[in-house]
Amino acid sequence: MLEMERVCTSYGPVPMLRDVSLRVGEGEMVCLLGPNGAGKSTTFNAICGLLPADSGTIRIAGRDVKEAGPERLASLGVGFVPEGRRLFPTLTVRENLRLAFDAARNPGLDFEDRLAKMSALFPRIEERLGQGAGTMSGGEQAMVALARALIGDPRLVVMDEPSLGLSPRLISEYFQIVARIRDEGKAVLLIEQNAETALSIAERGYLLIRGQIAISGASETLLKDDTIRHLYL
Amino acid sequence: MDALLAQHLLNWLVLGSIYTLIALGFSLLFGVLDVIHFSHGDVSMAAPFVALAAIQAVAAWAVPLTGTGALLLAILISMAAIGLLGVLLDWLVIRRFRAAPAMMALVATVALGTVIRELIRTLYPQGSNPKPFPAIATDVIRLGDIVVPVFSLIVIAVSVLTVIALFALLNHTPVGVRIRAVAEDRAVARLMAIRPNRIFAVTFFIASAVGAVGAVFFVSHAGVVRFDYGVQLGLIGFSAAVIGGLGSMQGAILGSLLIAGIDMLVQIAVPDGASYRLVFIFLLVIGVLVLKPSGILGKPVFEKV
Incomplete structure (x- = not known):
């Protein structure tokens, strides 16, 4: 459903993402983790075409995002939850x-x-x-x-820090609904700071650090990973 | 005294209505594009010139319309033409400053206003001279001691209907909802398959066409039109929008009525008031901005970096 291949972006002269590659398969739930400033929201903006990538390609349902433009993504079957709801x-x-x-x-x-x-x-x-x-x-x-x-x-839902600012009770309610969406067979890319919750419902995960994918793998593996344990748990 | 008061009230409403038609455009364009379109007064003031040309064209092509009918047709033509002029200027000039600091678009539109003015002066036959503008209606209705010009009723009615139509459009039509969406969050609007440039074109058309009506009423009220009338009308319309709260439609109406009120009061109460009206109008503007920088109904504005 979603493929990012060696995507680099920058804000003016400041490089943000470096060679970020990730994919979300049909019906798959994947999370993108990372500390503040790692480039999570930049990744979101690149995926929805609002921040054009300097190099690399992003495809949604086989279509190049740069060619399609942000206005056509919804009709390709993507729903977005931007950071801060908006x-x-x-x-x-x-x-x-x-x-x-x-x-x-x-x-x-x-x-x-x-x-x-x-x-x-x-x-x-x-x-x-x-x-x-x-x-x-x-x-x-x-x-x-x-x-x-x-x-x-x-067919694909991309969420950027959807649980930010919610009370713990609401967060668990929220992620129960997200899990239901996953069970319906929709592909989900969950961009989250809250690693434990995200890994508990996603099948796979990527860890973004300073604009680069540091680690990726199945959720169970990541939950045991030292870097992630050190960063979050 | 009561008759005199009623007469003043009527004049106040006429003036307030005309200012409203201009101020609405400023507020709408600012609300949607975050741009202060300083040439809005000059764009609007091109309308009477288009209308004058259209009257002659109508006569030349022997369209079986005379007097009021021809004038009405000419006004409709000028509305459409000025609406399209607004779209064209956005596409040619203002579009270039979408991502630029607000100050640059402001300076560009100030320059654009001068270009429009000078083009009218040089291209329109004897453009430097004032031109008589036909009265839209000359009849009066007498209610006891009060003389009510039909023209005044037309101005008030058209303005009220325009305001109602604009509110209905913005609040109850798909395109209006999209205009508001772009005004509130341009980036997310794009994710909702809305193309901001199209919305800006629609907004420019509406604002400019409404401004055209305001300008035609203004010169029909005055009886003449000059190439530089757009400066004062634009400044007053802009000030009305600012003291009401830029971006707020209700604010534009309130600001226009306030300015028209001061305008009237000064002319009535101050000796030789007509000469001082602008002084008092702009003192009011300064006063409101000192007390409430965001305007009476405006939300606090945060300068974008």
Whole structure:
């Protein structure tokens, strides 16, 4: 579903990512770990085409991201959860979800139908539909941001630090839903600082340090890895 | 006295309506593009010139329209033309400054305003001279002692309808939701398959076409149009948008009514007030900005680095 091959990026003269390669297969759940400033959000921005890579290629569903541009990714079957949710605050929850639904251009899907599915997954959404997204609590916004990524029924979901700022109780609730998404057969790239939680639901993981992939492997292996234990656990 | 007061109130609303039509464009463009489009007044003021040319063209092509009908058609043509002019200027000039610091776009649009003004002056036949502009309506309605020009009613009604249409468009149509999405988060809007450049074009068309109506009302009110009227109208419209809170549609209306109110009060109460009106208007602007830099209804603005 997602392939990054030797991707290098920079912010002006400052190199950010160096030769980052990673892949997420169909229906696979993969996490990208790393400390603050390692380049996790840069990776997210590169994947969604907002920060063009200097070299290397990024493909989603076989399409080159640079060629497609950020505007076409949703219709390739990707849903995004950007860092900090980034819902449109004065748009209603319904309008936020509608934009994402329209962007996916998934034929055969009915908006009301999908909305009902999202309400089933996130029980609090239904009563908030007419409310401005910016007026909700952080936890509710996190749920709506995830619903926004899912409403077009994508094949791949890319999440950037989705649990940041949530209470421990909400984090576990949140990741239960993420696990359900995985079980539905969607591919997931989970970019996370919280290594233990991420590795507990992902099949594989990559560790990003100073813009480079330091270690990668199956979750069980990574959980025992000394660098990761030293960094996180 | 009551009749006089009513007359003043009516004039206030007319002036406030005209300023609103200009201020809305400033606020809308700033809200969506984060750009202060300083040539908005001059772009809008090109409308009466297009309308004058269109009236002559209509007459020359023997379209069976005279008087009000021809004028109305000419105004519609000028709205469309000025809307497209706005889109063209965005594409030619303002687009180049999307990623640049706000100051650069500001300077570029100031320069653009001068270019537009001077082009009208040199290209329009006898462009330096004031041109009479036909009255949209000359009839008056008498309500007791109060004389209500039909033109005043038209200006107020059209402005109110324009504001309602604009709010309905922004809040209840797919394109309006997309305009707001781009205004709030351009990057995430792109992930929602929205192409910001298209939204900017639509926004420029709307703002410029609405500004065209404001400018046509302004010169029809004055009876003449000059190539440099856009400077003052633009400055007043911009100030109204700023004191109301740039980016806020309600703020643009409030700011326009406030400025029109000061304008009226000075002309009524201050001896030789007409000469001093701009002094008082801009003192009000300074006063509001000192007390509340983000404008009355504006949210605090953080300068982007």
